[in-house]
Amino acid sequence: MSFLEALDERIRILERVGSWAEAVRISGELLAADGLVTPLYVERMIRTCEELGPYIAIAPGIAIPHARPEDGARAFGLSIVVVKEGVSFGSHNDPVYVLIAFATPDRSAHIEFLRQLAEILARSEEIAHALARLETGEQARAFLRTLLQEEDSASRSGEDPS
Amino acid sequence: MSRKQPIRVVAACGLGTGTALYLKMTVEEILKKAGIPAVVETADATLAPAMNADIIVTGPDLAEMFRQRGRAREIVAVTNYGNRAEIREKLLAAIQRLEGSTP
Numbered sequence: 001m002s003f004l005e006a007l008d009e010r011i012r013i014l015e016r017v018g019s020w021a022e023a024v025r026i027s028g029e030l031l032a033a034d035g036l037v038t039p040l041y042v043e044r045m046i047r048t049c050e051e052l053g054p055y056i057a058i059a060p061g062i063a064i065p066h067a068r069p070e071d072g073a074r075a076f077g078l079s080i081v082v083v084k085e086g087v088s089f090g091s092h093n094d095p096v097y098v099l100i101a102f103a104t105p106d107r108s109a110h111i112e113f114l115r116q117l118a119e120i121l122a123r124s125e126e127i128a129h130a131l132a133r134l135e136t137g138e139q140a141r142a143f144l145r146t147l148l149q150e151e152d153s154a155s156r157s158g159e160d161p162s
Numbered sequence: 163m164s165r166k167q168p169i170r171v172v173a174a175c176g177l178g179t180g181t182a183l184y185l186k187m188t189v190e191e192i193l194k195k196a197g198i199p200a201v202v203e204t205a206d207a208t209l210a211p212a213m214n215a216d217i218i219v220t221g222p223d224l225a226e227m228f229r230q231r232g233r234a235r236e237i238v239a240v241t242n243y244g245n246r247a248e249i250r251e252k253l254l255a256a257i258q259r260l261e262g263s264t265p
Contacts, residue, residue, distance in 0.1 A: 048176055048177060051176075052176035052177075052207055052223065052224070053176075053221075053223035053224070054223065055175060055176055055181065055220075055221035055222075055223045055224060056176075056181070058181060058184075058221070058242075058243040058244070059242045059243050059244035059245070060242060060244075062244075064180055064181065066177070066179065066180045067177065068177050068178075068179060069179065092222065092241050092242075093241070093242065102180060104179065104180075107178075107179060107183075107204075110183075111187070114183060114184055114187050115187075117184065118184070118187070118188065118244070118246075120244070121242075121243055121244025122244045122245070122246065123244070124242070124244045
């Protein structure tokens, strides 16, 4: 399943949030509203970050909140929350502008998703700032569609040889 | 660089799911391109320190914890998971140190 298929309509653009936990909760509630995860999963997304530190902020400007499959993931899917003013996770990669939350009911690799995530993370600052300038979910989806298609054709035409 | 045994790498994150899978994929690609035979597994924060690995690749928070109580000989702390050059550089440096210290 590709990134955009997994994302569906679950994009929320916010001006600001009170805390990283609020942003994570909103990203989890987008998944829960579509039945992809249980309410427990959303709680565990937050608790994981409290217990294990801000490691989910994995690249400048981008965090990937998630919990374990057994915490209540029912189906594979993503949600995106954009915080236009940015939010601090207490990480090297602060401020975070984009949260890409995901749920997966098994531990299989979802290679297509991970490959496209890698493309986004490789240009994380540029993409986070670009998304933070948009106003609507439709704009964000159109931006991602263009971005991932461009990346697709770029990676077909020539890979970094090193 | 030649070695008889593949290098054992553990890609670890808090839960052993999302981030660890992502790291595993990246590390496998880097080592394949570098022609270094390796077995790459994923693990969560609890399991990773107990695993029999040459190298653990993880984020800076868990790296500190693994340094204090892990069995792995090298801990690679990745700050920006999107920066493949950072991951490659740190990983290959750790492998060189391993090669240097192998009896």
